[in-house]
Amino acid sequence: MLRAFPVLEADRLVVVLTPSLGKLKVTVRGARRIKSRLGGHLDVLNRVNLTLALGHRFDVVTGAESAESFASLKGDLDRLAAALYLCELVDGLLPEAAPHPAAYGLLLAALRALDGEVAPESVLRYVELRLLDDSGYMPELQRCLVCGKELEAGHHRYAPALGGTVDDRCVVAAGRVLPLSVDALKVLRHFARSDFAEATRLHLAPELDAELEGILGFSLQHVLEREMGTAGFIEHLRTLRRRPP
Ligand SMILES: [Zn+2]
Known part of the structure; x- marks a missing residue:
């Protein structure tokens, strides 16, 4: 529910x-x-x-x-906040009364993982990327979205409005860009080709998690605003993430 x-x-x-x-x-x-x-x-x-x-x-x-009933998850404020955030995200992204078995399976796997020992960070970031994918907005992670050239390690940024990576040379044409470290790009590519169990085995250090949270959060914001006109919704989600209930 x-x-x-x-x-x-x-x-x-x-x-x-x-x-x-x-x-x-x-x-x-x-x-x-x-x-x-x-x-x-x-x-x-x-x-x-x-x-x-x-x-x-x-x-x-x-x-x-x-x-x-996910009793163990509900007894841990961080895990509970993560689970409620994912429910709101799924609620915000999915239209009503349209079958979506992939989102159901993904959310159930996430709740079971959060109810167990799996680190919440990798669960959150992986589900965010998969929900972008399911909504038809899988981020580009191999090429520059402006010139089409393959990325060179260390010379890349992330342009949420374009929906993925750009290279250093094309930053001016890309609008607002975020820094994208080599490690963050590696994690995103790893998540893109991994299933839930494999992806959530990864332990994300706090700094790397914060970078990925920003990148995926801005991407979700663009999708939510474009698809449902729900400006401000992601801010609500962010508040929910930071303040355990
Ligand atoms: Zn380029």
Whole structure:
């Protein structure tokens, strides 16, 4: 489950990500009453088996049984903040009611990794890159997006608005650019060709993680603004990352 907000009286509107139907808004009747039969299972982050009935505006939850509750993750503020950030990111990037099994699998793998011993940094950066890829905005990491030439080690920057790398010579034509170290480029290329388990074995030093967080964060900001006109959304996400709930 990605998000919940109160509606009329004791009802709640809940945003869920499903393996076959994509992102859905569903109503839970009476969820805010203390002894709600369904409400207890429908906690944010939980993986839940849901039974739905066709409703007037939104489908109505008629049954809910928690399948995974990620208790260990919820007991650690850093991991909890990372998981909530990823849920909001998926919620922001995915359109409603369009099947997206890849995003479901990715988010579930991320929650399971954060519930275990895997370092949150590599999980966050890998999921960010994969979500860019899934949204059709995989960053260019081999060539200069202005002149098309292959990059030379040490002579590259990152242009979020263009969607990837540029070389030093083309910086003026590229608009706003960010520094891109050799190590950061190596990590991005490694993530681009790795699956979840392989990518998240990597330990990212704090400085390198901060560089990658900036690069991927600005890329996501461009995609979010272009696709949904949600300026300011990424700022909200950044706040969420910095301030554990
Ligand atoms: Zn160039």
